[in-house]
Amino acid sequence: MVGTFSLQTYLRRAMDPVSLTPADRLFAGLDQALRALSSRPRASRPKPVPVAPDGPLDDADRREAGALMRVNHVGEICAQALYSAQALATPDPALRRQFAQAAAEETDHLAWTAERLEELGARQSVLNPLWYLGSFGIGLVAGRLGDRASLGFMVETERQVERHLASHLERLPATDHASRAIVTQMKSDEAGHAIAAERAGGAPLPWPARMAMKLAGRIMTRTAHYL
Numbered sequence: 673m674v675g676t677f678s679l680q681t682y683l684r685r686a687m688d689p690v691s692l693t694p695a696d697r698l699f700a701g702l703d704q705a706l707r708a709l710s711s712r713p714r715a716s717r718p719k720p721v722p723v724a725p726d727g728p729l730d731d732a733d734r735r736e737a738g739a740l741m742r743v744n745h746v747g748e749i750c751a752q753a754l755y756s757a758q759a760l761a762t763p764d765p766a767l768r769r770q771f772a773q774a775a776a777e778e779t780d781h782l783a784w785t786a787e788r789l790e791e792l793g794a795r796q797s798v799l800n801p802l803w804y805l806g807s808f809g810i811g812l813v814a815g816r817l818g819d820r821a822s823l824g825f826m827v828e829t830e831r832q833v834e835r836h837l838a839s840h841l842e843r844l845p846a847t848d849h850a851s852r853a854i855v856t857q858m859k860s861d862e863a864g865h866a867i868a869a870e871r872a873g874g875a876p877l878p879w880p881a882r883m884a885m886k887l888a889g890r891i892m893t894r895t896a897h898y899l
């Protein structure tokens with residue numbers, strides 16, 4: 673049953689690749705999509721603690737912080753979709769486990785950014801289902817290109833996200849310590865994900881692919897800022 677096939681079940685079965693049938697993987701993928709889009713995700717780690725209590729945020733600050741955190745939340749929706757698709761696409765059980773574990777870690781980021789959006793009185797992107805679907809398709813294509821390319825895609829994705837988060841640390845209101853703590857922890861996690869994918873054998877991507885990814889990222893961030 674789809675309803676009872678949780679990510680935890682998927683991860684447990686991923687440890688035992690023989691038991692993971694194509695139907696299992698399909699149901700796990702659907703389960704993960706529904707969890708990312710419709711339910712309140714649950715983090716496995718506590719939300720990062722701010723270095724200081726939030727200072728006063730005027731309306732403009734609050735709106736800007738909300739827009740930036742919406743962009744970051746969309747990034748995490750995309751990460752869920754990418755890694756879920758890449759896990760489905762690989763025939764290698766060890767790599768499937770790595771992608772599934774990466775997706776689980778990104779769930780912390782998804783939950784933290786969703787909670788911060790609520791605290792700021794901002795909404796999630798109305799285009800989330802579209803972001804998920806598009807990223808899932810890109811993840812499947814990356815997975816079809818072979819494991820080294822798929823891992824290389826993960827390396828490049830994480831590096832671009834890390835740079836993007838660094839830019840948000842410059843743009844977030846100086847007094848919004850709660851958002852800053854979340855973004856700082858996410859940036860450090862994404863750097864770790866890039867290193868792990870590189871060590872697992874990720875091949876460098878050709879520059880046209882890197883440029884296309886940058887362009888796609890720019891379209892996503894500009895759109896999600898408002899929508």
Ligand SMILES: [Fe+2]
Nearest residue numbers: 748751778781
């Ligand atoms: Fe993330």
Ligand SMILES: [Fe+2]
Nearest residue numbers: 830861862865
């Ligand atoms: Fe990541």
